[in-house]
Amino acid sequence: MNFPVVPLGKPRGERADAARNREQLLAAARAMIAEHGTRKVTMDALAERAGLGKGTVFRRFRTRAGIFRALLDEEERRFQERVLSGPPPLGPGADPAQRLIAYGRARIAFLLEHHAIARAALDRAQPIPVGEVAMTRPHIRMLLGLSGSRLPHPDTLAVQLTAALEGPLLLYLSMDEDAASPAMEAAHPLAESWQTLIERVLQVDLPPEEA
Protein backbone atom coordinates (compact mmCIF):
# COMPACT_ATOMS: atom_id res chain seq x y z
CA MET A 1 0.00 0.00 0.00
CA ASN A 2 1.25 3.46 -0.69
CA PHE A 3 -1.09 5.44 1.47
CA PRO A 4 0.50 8.85 2.12
CA VAL A 5 1.85 9.50 5.59
CA VAL A 6 -0.51 11.93 7.29
CA PRO A 7 1.11 14.73 9.30
CA LEU A 8 0.19 14.50 12.98
CA GLY A 9 -1.70 17.78 13.11
CA LYS A 10 -4.66 18.43 15.32
CA PRO A 11 -7.85 16.73 14.23
CA ARG A 12 -9.97 19.08 12.14
CA GLY A 13 -13.23 20.37 13.50
CA GLU A 14 -15.56 17.49 14.36
CA ARG A 15 -17.21 16.25 11.22
CA ALA A 16 -20.62 14.65 11.20
CA ASP A 17 -19.17 11.16 10.86
CA ALA A 18 -16.41 11.62 13.48
CA ALA A 19 -18.30 10.03 16.34
CA ARG A 20 -19.29 7.09 14.17
CA ASN A 21 -15.67 6.56 13.04
CA ARG A 22 -14.50 6.71 16.63
CA GLU A 23 -17.02 4.08 17.73
CA GLN A 24 -16.11 1.89 14.76
CA LEU A 25 -12.40 2.13 15.59
CA LEU A 26 -12.82 1.43 19.28
CA ALA A 27 -15.10 -1.52 18.55
CA ALA A 28 -12.51 -2.90 16.13
CA ALA A 29 -9.74 -2.39 18.71
CA ARG A 30 -11.77 -4.21 21.37
CA ALA A 31 -12.40 -7.12 19.02
CA MET A 32 -8.70 -7.36 18.12
CA ILE A 33 -7.70 -7.31 21.80
CA ALA A 34 -10.26 -10.00 22.63
CA GLU A 35 -8.86 -12.21 19.87
CA HIS A 36 -5.09 -11.70 20.15
CA GLY A 37 -4.37 -9.41 23.09
CA THR A 38 -2.93 -5.94 22.73
CA ARG A 39 0.25 -6.76 20.81
CA LYS A 40 -1.26 -7.05 17.35
CA VAL A 41 -3.14 -3.76 17.63
CA THR A 42 -1.16 -1.35 15.49
CA MET A 43 -2.27 1.77 13.64
CA ASP A 44 -2.16 -0.08 10.31
CA ALA A 45 -3.90 -3.22 11.52
CA LEU A 46 -6.63 -1.21 13.20
CA ALA A 47 -7.31 0.82 10.05
CA GLU A 48 -7.57 -2.37 8.03
CA ARG A 49 -9.80 -4.12 10.56
CA ALA A 50 -12.14 -1.12 10.88
CA GLY A 51 -12.25 -0.65 7.10
CA LEU A 52 -11.16 2.98 7.49
CA GLY A 53 -8.24 4.91 6.08
CA LYS A 54 -4.97 5.10 8.00
CA GLY A 55 -5.29 8.86 7.95
CA THR A 56 -8.47 8.59 10.00
CA VAL A 57 -6.71 6.43 12.59
CA PHE A 58 -3.74 8.78 12.81
CA ARG A 59 -5.88 11.89 13.11
CA ARG A 60 -8.00 10.27 15.78
CA PHE A 61 -5.33 8.69 18.03
CA ARG A 62 -1.96 10.17 16.88
CA THR A 63 0.02 7.26 18.41
CA ARG A 64 -0.50 3.57 19.08
CA ALA A 65 -0.67 4.37 22.80
CA GLY A 66 -3.45 6.83 21.95
CA ILE A 67 -5.69 3.95 20.87
CA PHE A 68 -5.38 2.33 24.28
CA ARG A 69 -5.76 5.64 26.06
CA ALA A 70 -9.09 6.19 24.31
CA LEU A 71 -10.22 2.69 25.33
CA LEU A 72 -9.13 3.31 28.92
CA ASP A 73 -10.92 6.69 29.00
CA GLU A 74 -14.16 4.95 28.08
CA GLU A 75 -13.69 2.39 30.84
CA GLU A 76 -12.78 5.16 33.33
CA ARG A 77 -15.99 6.98 32.52
CA ARG A 78 -17.98 3.82 33.15
CA PHE A 79 -16.13 3.32 36.45
CA GLN A 80 -16.88 6.90 37.53
CA GLU A 81 -20.58 6.42 36.82
CA ARG A 82 -20.63 3.39 39.13
CA VAL A 83 -19.01 5.49 41.89
CA LEU A 84 -21.24 8.52 41.40
CA SER A 85 -24.60 6.85 40.87
CA GLY A 86 -24.23 3.06 41.08
CA PRO A 87 -25.46 0.84 43.90
CA PRO A 88 -23.77 1.00 47.36
CA PRO A 89 -21.26 0.45 48.84
CA LEU A 90 -19.32 1.73 45.79
CA GLY A 91 -22.07 4.17 44.96
CA PRO A 92 -23.81 6.56 47.37
CA GLY A 93 -25.78 5.31 50.37
CA ALA A 94 -23.28 3.29 52.39
CA ASP A 95 -21.28 4.32 55.43
CA PRO A 96 -18.17 6.42 54.47
CA ALA A 97 -15.73 3.75 55.74
CA GLN A 98 -17.48 1.09 53.68
CA ARG A 99 -17.45 3.35 50.65
CA LEU A 100 -13.73 4.03 51.03
CA ILE A 101 -12.98 0.33 51.26
CA ALA A 102 -15.29 -0.43 48.34
CA TYR A 103 -13.71 2.33 46.27
CA GLY A 104 -10.19 0.98 46.81
CA ARG A 105 -11.25 -2.58 46.09
CA ALA A 106 -13.08 -1.52 42.93
CA ARG A 107 -10.19 0.67 41.78
CA ILE A 108 -7.67 -2.14 42.25
CA ALA A 109 -9.98 -4.58 40.45
CA PHE A 110 -10.52 -2.04 37.66
CA LEU A 111 -6.82 -1.51 36.99
CA LEU A 112 -6.03 -5.21 37.21
CA GLU A 113 -8.94 -6.09 34.92
CA HIS A 114 -7.79 -3.54 32.35
CA HIS A 115 -4.07 -4.01 32.99
CA ALA A 116 -3.21 -4.92 29.40
CA ILE A 117 -4.95 -1.83 28.02
CA ALA A 118 -3.58 0.42 30.77
CA ARG A 119 -0.06 -0.89 30.18
CA ALA A 120 -0.34 -0.37 26.42
CA ALA A 121 -1.68 3.14 27.06
CA LEU A 122 1.59 4.07 28.79
CA ASP A 123 3.55 6.18 26.37
CA ARG A 124 7.07 6.83 27.58
CA ALA A 125 7.02 10.28 26.01
CA GLN A 126 3.89 11.19 27.98
CA PRO A 127 2.93 11.38 31.66
CA ILE A 128 1.25 8.24 32.98
CA PRO A 129 -2.34 8.49 31.74
CA VAL A 130 -4.07 6.42 34.42
CA GLY A 131 -5.53 8.86 36.88
CA GLU A 132 -5.80 11.72 34.41
CA VAL A 133 -9.55 11.52 34.58
CA ALA A 134 -9.45 9.76 37.92
CA MET A 135 -11.45 10.96 40.83
CA THR A 136 -9.48 9.15 43.49
CA ARG A 137 -8.11 12.04 45.57
CA PRO A 138 -11.25 14.21 45.75
CA HIS A 139 -13.39 11.13 46.39
CA ILE A 140 -11.15 9.96 49.26
CA ARG A 141 -11.05 13.50 50.66
CA MET A 142 -14.83 13.74 50.61
CA LEU A 143 -15.31 10.40 52.35
CA LEU A 144 -12.69 11.21 55.01
CA GLY A 145 -14.69 14.35 55.76
CA LEU A 146 -18.00 12.47 55.91
CA SER A 147 -16.53 9.80 58.19
CA GLY A 148 -16.67 12.02 61.25
CA SER A 149 -13.26 10.71 62.31
CA ARG A 150 -11.08 13.41 63.90
CA LEU A 151 -8.24 13.67 61.38
CA PRO A 152 -5.98 16.71 61.87
CA HIS A 153 -4.78 17.09 58.25
CA PRO A 154 -7.42 15.49 56.02
CA ASP A 155 -6.13 17.15 52.81
CA THR A 156 -2.62 15.74 53.00
CA LEU A 157 -3.92 12.45 54.39
CA ALA A 158 -6.12 12.18 51.29
CA VAL A 159 -3.03 12.78 49.12
CA GLN A 160 -1.15 10.05 51.00
CA LEU A 161 -4.01 7.54 50.80
CA THR A 162 -4.39 8.27 47.08
CA ALA A 163 -0.69 7.49 46.63
CA ALA A 164 -1.08 4.34 48.76
CA LEU A 165 -3.88 3.16 46.47
CA GLU A 166 -2.66 4.23 43.03
CA GLY A 167 1.14 4.09 43.45
CA PRO A 168 1.57 0.31 43.69
CA LEU A 169 -0.77 -0.18 40.73
CA LEU A 170 1.12 2.29 38.55
CA LEU A 171 4.35 0.56 39.52
CA TYR A 172 2.79 -2.75 38.54
CA LEU A 173 1.54 -1.35 35.23
CA SER A 174 4.97 0.04 34.37
CA MET A 175 6.50 -3.43 34.82
CA ASP A 176 7.30 -5.71 31.93
CA GLU A 177 4.13 -7.43 30.74
CA ASP A 178 5.58 -10.93 31.03
CA ALA A 179 6.82 -10.33 34.57
CA ALA A 180 3.40 -9.10 35.58
CA SER A 181 0.94 -11.40 33.83
CA PRO A 182 0.01 -14.13 36.37
CA ALA A 183 -3.75 -14.49 36.77
CA MET A 184 -5.19 -11.66 38.83
CA GLU A 185 -7.50 -12.89 41.55
CA ALA A 186 -10.38 -10.81 42.84
CA ALA A 187 -8.97 -11.04 46.38
CA HIS A 188 -5.70 -9.38 45.54
CA PRO A 189 -3.57 -8.79 48.66
CA LEU A 190 -3.42 -5.06 47.82
CA ALA A 191 -7.21 -4.95 48.25
CA GLU A 192 -6.97 -6.75 51.59
CA SER A 193 -4.35 -4.42 52.98
CA TRP A 194 -6.25 -1.39 51.64
CA GLN A 195 -9.19 -2.54 53.75
CA THR A 196 -6.90 -2.88 56.80
CA LEU A 197 -5.46 0.58 56.14
CA ILE A 198 -8.90 2.24 55.97
CA GLU A 199 -10.28 0.31 58.96
CA ARG A 200 -7.33 1.44 61.07
CA VAL A 201 -7.36 5.03 59.84
CA LEU A 202 -11.09 5.36 60.48
CA GLN A 203 -10.97 3.14 63.58
CA VAL A 204 -13.71 0.78 62.43
CA ASP A 205 -13.72 -3.00 62.05
CA LEU A 206 -15.65 -4.48 59.18
CA PRO A 207 -16.06 -8.13 58.19
CA PRO A 208 -13.48 -9.33 55.57
CA GLU A 209 -15.63 -8.96 52.44
CA GLU A 210 -18.10 -6.28 53.46
CA ALA A 211 -17.29 -4.30 50.35
Next chain:
Amino acid sequence: MNFPVVPLGKPRGERADAARNREQLLAAARAMIAEHGTRKVTMDALAERAGLGKGTVFRRFRTRAGIFRALLDEEERRFQERVLSGPPPLGPGADPAQRLIAYGRARIAFLLEHHAIARAALDRAQPIPVGEVAMTRPHIRMLLGLSGSRLPHPDTLAVQLTAALEGPLLLYLSMDEDAASPAMEAAHPLAESWQTLIERVLQVDLPPEEA
Protein backbone atom coordinates in the same frame (compact mmCIF):
# COMPACT_ATOMS: atom_id res chain seq x y z
CA MET B 1 37.31 27.18 23.78
CA ASN B 2 37.61 24.37 21.32
CA PHE B 3 37.80 21.44 23.66
CA PRO B 4 36.82 18.34 21.67
CA VAL B 5 33.41 16.82 22.37
CA VAL B 6 33.99 13.65 24.35
CA PRO B 7 31.88 10.66 23.34
CA LEU B 8 29.65 9.53 26.19
CA GLY B 9 31.23 6.11 26.56
CA LYS B 10 31.58 4.31 29.87
CA PRO B 11 34.15 5.81 32.19
CA ARG B 12 37.48 4.04 31.82
CA GLY B 13 38.77 1.85 34.62
CA GLU B 14 39.16 3.86 37.83
CA ARG B 15 42.37 5.76 37.73
CA ALA B 16 44.28 6.67 40.83
CA ASP B 17 43.10 10.28 40.69
CA ALA B 18 39.46 9.46 39.92
CA ALA B 19 38.25 9.64 43.52
CA ARG B 20 40.06 12.93 44.03
CA ASN B 21 38.53 14.41 40.86
CA ARG B 22 35.11 13.28 41.95
CA GLU B 23 35.47 14.93 45.35
CA GLN B 24 36.80 18.08 43.74
CA LEU B 25 33.86 18.22 41.32
CA LEU B 26 31.21 17.58 43.96
CA ALA B 27 32.75 20.19 46.27
CA ALA B 28 32.73 22.71 43.42
CA ALA B 29 29.10 21.85 42.61
CA ARG B 30 28.09 22.30 46.25
CA ALA B 31 29.82 25.67 46.38
CA MET B 32 28.11 26.81 43.18
CA ILE B 33 24.70 25.73 44.46
CA ALA B 34 25.30 27.53 47.77
CA GLU B 35 26.13 30.72 45.89
CA HIS B 36 23.61 30.79 43.06
CA GLY B 37 21.27 27.82 43.38
CA THR B 38 21.19 24.96 40.91
CA ARG B 39 20.50 26.87 37.69
CA LYS B 40 24.02 28.04 37.01
CA VAL B 41 25.53 24.57 37.47
CA THR B 42 26.26 23.38 33.96
CA MET B 43 28.85 20.91 32.69
CA ASP B 44 31.03 23.76 31.37
CA ALA B 45 30.72 25.99 34.44
CA LEU B 46 31.46 23.09 36.75
CA ALA B 47 34.62 22.14 34.83
CA GLU B 48 35.81 25.71 34.95
CA ARG B 49 35.05 26.15 38.64
CA ALA B 50 36.75 22.86 39.58
CA GLY B 51 39.74 23.62 37.36
CA LEU B 52 39.33 20.31 35.54
CA GLY B 53 38.83 19.46 31.90
CA LYS B 54 35.37 19.23 30.44
CA GLY B 55 36.17 15.68 29.40
CA THR B 56 36.58 14.72 33.04
CA VAL B 57 33.18 16.17 33.89
CA PHE B 58 31.51 14.42 30.97
CA ARG B 59 33.09 11.07 31.74
CA ARG B 60 32.16 11.34 35.40
CA PHE B 61 28.51 12.53 35.16
CA ARG B 62 27.51 12.09 31.49
CA THR B 63 24.64 14.62 31.80
CA ARG B 64 23.89 17.73 33.83
CA ALA B 65 21.28 15.74 35.78
CA GLY B 66 24.08 13.27 36.57
CA ILE B 67 25.88 15.93 38.63
CA PHE B 68 22.84 16.35 40.86
CA ARG B 69 22.27 12.63 41.01
CA ALA B 70 25.78 12.14 42.37
CA LEU B 71 25.18 14.85 44.98
CA LEU B 72 21.86 13.28 45.94
CA ASP B 73 23.46 9.83 46.22
CA GLU B 74 25.94 11.19 48.73
CA GLU B 75 23.16 12.74 50.80
CA GLU B 76 21.13 9.53 50.59
CA ARG B 77 24.05 7.56 51.97
CA ARG B 78 24.36 9.96 54.89
CA PHE B 79 20.62 9.66 55.50
CA GLN B 80 20.82 5.86 55.50
CA GLU B 81 23.62 5.94 58.05
CA ARG B 82 21.45 8.01 60.39
CA VAL B 83 18.66 5.44 60.04
CA LEU B 84 20.92 2.40 60.44
CA SER B 85 23.19 3.59 63.22
CA GLY B 86 22.24 7.11 64.32
CA PRO B 87 20.52 8.07 67.56
CA PRO B 88 16.87 7.04 68.22
CA PRO B 89 14.06 7.52 67.35
CA LEU B 90 15.31 7.62 63.72
CA GLY B 91 18.08 5.16 64.52
CA PRO B 92 17.74 1.86 66.41
CA GLY B 93 16.54 1.75 70.00
CA ALA B 94 13.11 3.37 69.94
CA ASP B 95 9.69 1.75 69.80
CA PRO B 96 8.77 0.62 66.22
CA ALA B 97 5.84 3.05 65.98
CA GLN B 98 8.07 5.94 67.03
CA ARG B 99 10.71 4.82 64.55
CA LEU B 100 8.16 4.66 61.72
CA ILE B 101 6.94 8.16 62.51
CA ALA B 102 10.50 9.45 62.84
CA TYR B 103 11.50 7.81 59.57
CA GLY B 104 8.63 9.43 57.66
CA ARG B 105 9.29 12.82 59.22
CA ALA B 106 13.02 12.57 58.46
CA ARG B 107 12.39 11.36 54.91
CA ILE B 108 9.99 14.23 54.20
CA ALA B 109 12.44 16.73 55.72
CA PHE B 110 15.29 15.17 53.72
CA LEU B 111 13.53 15.51 50.38
CA LEU B 112 12.29 19.01 51.12
CA GLU B 113 15.74 20.09 52.32
CA HIS B 114 17.33 18.75 49.16
CA HIS B 115 14.42 19.56 46.86
CA ALA B 116 16.45 21.75 44.50
CA ILE B 117 19.07 19.04 44.00
CA ALA B 118 16.46 16.28 43.78
CA ARG B 119 14.48 18.27 41.22
CA ALA B 120 17.57 18.97 39.14
CA ALA B 121 18.50 15.27 39.34
CA LEU B 122 15.27 14.39 37.53
CA ASP B 123 16.20 13.53 33.99
CA ARG B 124 13.15 13.15 31.79
CA ALA B 125 14.88 10.45 29.78
CA GLN B 126 15.50 8.40 32.95
CA PRO B 127 13.34 6.89 35.67
CA ILE B 128 12.94 9.10 38.74
CA PRO B 129 16.20 8.66 40.67
CA VAL B 130 15.00 9.45 44.17
CA GLY B 131 14.38 6.15 45.86
CA GLU B 132 16.84 4.24 43.72
CA VAL B 133 19.09 3.75 46.73
CA ALA B 134 16.23 4.32 49.14
CA MET B 135 15.52 1.91 51.91
CA THR B 136 11.97 3.05 52.55
CA ARG B 137 9.99 -0.12 51.74
CA PRO B 138 12.20 -2.69 53.51
CA HIS B 139 12.57 -0.38 56.50
CA ILE B 140 8.81 0.14 56.81
CA ARG B 141 8.24 -3.60 56.37
CA MET B 142 10.72 -4.42 59.13
CA LEU B 143 9.19 -1.96 61.57
CA LEU B 144 5.64 -3.16 60.83
CA GLY B 145 6.85 -6.65 61.73
CA LEU B 146 8.53 -5.48 64.94
CA SER B 147 5.46 -3.49 65.98
CA GLY B 148 3.58 -6.59 67.11
CA SER B 149 0.40 -5.17 65.55
CA ARG B 150 -1.75 -7.85 63.92
CA LEU B 151 -1.61 -6.83 60.26
CA PRO B 152 -2.95 -9.46 57.84
CA HIS B 153 -0.90 -8.44 54.76
CA PRO B 154 2.20 -6.63 56.01
CA ASP B 155 4.07 -6.94 52.69
CA THR B 156 1.49 -5.13 50.59
CA LEU B 157 0.73 -2.73 53.45
CA ALA B 158 4.44 -1.80 53.45
CA VAL B 159 4.20 -1.15 49.69
CA GLN B 160 1.16 1.06 50.22
CA LEU B 161 2.72 3.01 53.09
CA THR B 162 5.88 3.50 51.03
CA ALA B 163 3.76 4.95 48.23
CA ALA B 164 1.89 7.12 50.78
CA LEU B 165 5.22 8.53 51.98
CA GLU B 166 7.20 8.86 48.75
CA GLY B 167 4.46 9.44 46.17
CA PRO B 168 3.41 12.96 47.21
CA LEU B 169 7.06 14.00 47.48
CA LEU B 170 7.90 12.71 44.00
CA LEU B 171 4.87 14.53 42.66
CA TYR B 172 6.07 17.69 44.40
CA LEU B 173 9.58 17.25 43.00
CA SER B 174 8.29 16.81 39.46
CA MET B 175 6.46 20.16 39.73
CA ASP B 176 7.80 23.35 38.28
CA GLU B 177 10.44 24.84 40.61
CA ASP B 178 8.77 28.24 40.81
CA ALA B 179 5.41 26.74 41.64
CA ALA B 180 6.99 24.69 44.41
CA SER B 181 9.50 26.97 46.06
CA PRO B 182 7.76 28.58 49.08
CA ALA B 183 9.77 28.18 52.28
CA MET B 184 9.55 24.64 53.58
CA GLU B 185 8.73 24.51 57.27
CA ALA B 186 9.91 21.69 59.49
CA ALA B 187 6.31 20.97 60.47
CA HIS B 188 5.13 20.21 56.97
CA PRO B 189 1.51 18.99 56.93
CA LEU B 190 2.62 15.82 55.13
CA ALA B 191 4.73 14.98 58.19
CA GLU B 192 1.76 15.61 60.49
CA SER B 193 -0.59 13.39 58.52
CA TRP B 194 2.12 10.71 58.21
CA GLN B 195 2.19 10.61 62.02
CA THR B 196 -1.61 10.30 62.11
CA LEU B 197 -1.47 7.53 59.52
CA ILE B 198 1.10 5.50 61.47
CA GLU B 199 -0.59 6.09 64.84
CA ARG B 200 -3.87 4.84 63.43
CA VAL B 201 -2.36 1.89 61.57
CA LEU B 202 -0.42 0.76 64.66
CA GLN B 203 -3.19 1.84 67.06
CA VAL B 204 -0.94 3.96 69.24
CA ASP B 205 -1.25 7.60 70.28
CA LEU B 206 1.91 9.63 70.60
CA PRO B 207 2.34 13.29 71.54
CA PRO B 208 2.47 15.65 68.51
CA GLU B 209 6.25 16.02 68.25
CA GLU B 210 7.48 12.77 69.81
CA ALA B 211 9.57 12.01 66.76
